Amino acid sequence: MGRYVLRRLGASVLMLVLVSVLIFVVLRLLPGDPTIARVGAAQNIDPSALAALRRELGLDDPIPVQYWAWVTGIFGGDLGRSYFSQFDVEVLIGQRLVPTLELSVAGLLLAVLFAVVLAVLPTVIRGRWLGRIVGGYTTLGMASPPFVFGIVLIAIFTVQLDLLPNEGYVAPSEDLAANLRTLLMPALTLGICLSAPLIRYLRASLAEVEQSQHVRTATGKGIRRRLVVVRHVLPNAMLPALTSLGITVGAVLSGAVVVEYVFRWPGLGSLIVDSVYKRDYAVIQSTVLLLAAVFVLVNLFVDLLYGVLDPRLRVGGRAEPARVPE
Template sequence: MARFLLRRALQSLLTLMVASVAVFALMRLIPGDPAVILSGGDASDEGIAATRTKFGLDQPLPVQYWLWVAGIIRGDLGTSFSAQAPVSSLIEPTIPATLWLVSGGVLLAVVVALLLGAGAAVSPRRGVDAFLTGLASLLYGAPVFWLALIFILFFGVQLKWLPVGGFVNPADDPALGLSSLILPWLVLGLAMGASLSKFVRAAFLETLESDHVRLARAKGGSTLQVISKHVFRNAMVPVVTVFGVSFATLLGGAVVLEAVFTWPGLGSLMINSVNNRDYPTVQAVLLIYVGTFVMTNFLTDVSYSLIDPRIRLSGGA
C-alpha cells in the first residue's frame, strides 16, 4: 500500500507539472495583448512597451513560466494585472462560495444517482426502470445553463419561492444563505446525479446477477437486506471510479452556474480575469481546479480499499 500511495503521489505531482505548462501556454494563445488592455485604448507605443516591461511580459516565455512556477513554490501566486493586488487576496474571498456550491452539489448528486440508478436496477425492464432511466436521460441531456434558466424562471420568477442569484454565506445568515444555495445545488446535483445514475444502474445490475447475490436471495433474504449486505459495497467500486473521472465535469458545471447565478466564486473570478487578460489570476484559478481534480482522483484510488477491503491495489503492501 505504501508503494502504491507513493507512486500515485508522484504521478499526481507530474500531472500538476504538465498541467501548469498547459495552463501557461493556453493563456498565451488567447487573442489580445494584456499590455494594450492595461494601457488603455489611446496609449502610445511607448506606454504599451512600458506596461509590458512593468509586468514582465517582455521576458521570453520560458523565463515568464519559470518566474511564475518559482513564485508558486514560495507560496506566491503573483500579482493581478488588472487589480494590482496579490492574486491570493482575490482568490481567498471567493473560496467559501465555491466550496458551498460544489460540496452541496456533490452530496445531492450522490443521492440522485443512487435513487435513480439503484431504483431502476431493482426493477429492471419494468415501468419503474423505464421511468427513472428516461428521467435520468432527460436531466443528463439538458445543458446545465438551460436547466439553470428553467429553474430560475419557474422557482424564482413565477413562484417567487427562491432568490434567482447572488450568494449569502450560511455562516452569516443561515436562512437566507441556504435559500440562495437551493437552486444552484438542485441544478448541479440533478445534472451530475443523472450522469452518474446510468453507471450506478449498470453496476447494481451486474452485482445483482452475481452468484453470491443469487445465493443470498435463495436463502430468503429480503431485497433491502440483499442490497445493503451484498450489493451496495461491491457495486460502489466502479461508481467511485466514474465519480472521480466525472469530477472535472462537475467543476466545469460549477463555473457555468456561477456565471448564471452571479455567484461570487472562483469561476466568476476566472471569467472576469479572462476578459481582462489577467494572466496571473486565470493561471492560479485554473491550477487550483486542476489540483482539486488531481487530488480527487488520488483519493478515489485510495478509497477502493476502504469500500472493499478485499481489493488489493497493485503495488500495495
C-alpha cells in the same frame, strides 16, 4: 502497496506540471493583449507607454522566463498580482473560495443522494416504467449543459412562482436562511447534472452484482427483495461505482464555472470568467491550476482508497483500480 502509492504520487506530480505548462502556454497563444485590455477604450495611447506597461507586468520577458518566475513564486507562496485590480491573486482566490466550496459540496451531496435513490429504486421495485423514467432522467442530465437546467429553474421558481432569488450570495454567518435560499437553485442545478453519470455507473454496477452467486443465494432463501438489495447488492456495487467519484469532482469544478456565472454566484468560476474577458493571466493561470490540483488530488485519493476498502484489489503488493462495468 508502497510502490503503487509512490507511482501514483509521481504520476500526479507529473500531471500537475504538464497542466501548469499547458495553461501558461495556451494563455499566451490566445488572441488579445492584457495591456490593451487594461487601458480599455482609451484613445491615442503612446506605444512607448504600452511597452513600459508590458515591462512592468513582465510580459516582455521570454515565455520560459515568465513561467519560471510564476512557478518559483508558487513555491514561495506568491501566486502573482492581478493585472487590473492590483490585488494579490491569493487574496482574490481567498475571497471566492468559500462560496465555491459551499456550492460544490452542496451540489455533490445532492448528486450522490439523487444517484443512490434513483439507481436503487428500479432494482428494488421491478417495473419497466420506473426504469424508463430513470433512464430518461439520466439521458437528459448527461445531454443537457448546466446552464439549461439553471435557466429552467429560474423560469419556474423565480419568474413564475417568485419563491427563490435568481442571483446573489449571502454568507451563512450573516443569515443562514437567506444563504440557503440563494444556494438552493445553483446547488440543485449542479446536483442534477452531476447525478446523471453517477446513476449510469451505479446502475451498471448494481446489475453486475445482482448476477453474483451470493445474491442469488440470498434471494433463494426467501429474503425480502429490499433487504437483499440494501444488505448484499448495494454495498458490493458501491466500490466499482467509486471510480466515477474522481470524474464527478472534475465535473463539479467545470460545472461550477457555468452555474456560478448563470446565478451570479461570487465564486472561483465567475472569477475565471471575468479574468478571461480581461486577459488577466495571473489570475487565470493560478486559479485553473488550483482547480486542476484539487481534481488530481481527489483522483489520487480515490485510487488509494481501493486498496483500503477492498483487500482483494491488492495484487502482488499493490492496489489496482476496479474496472467500472459498462
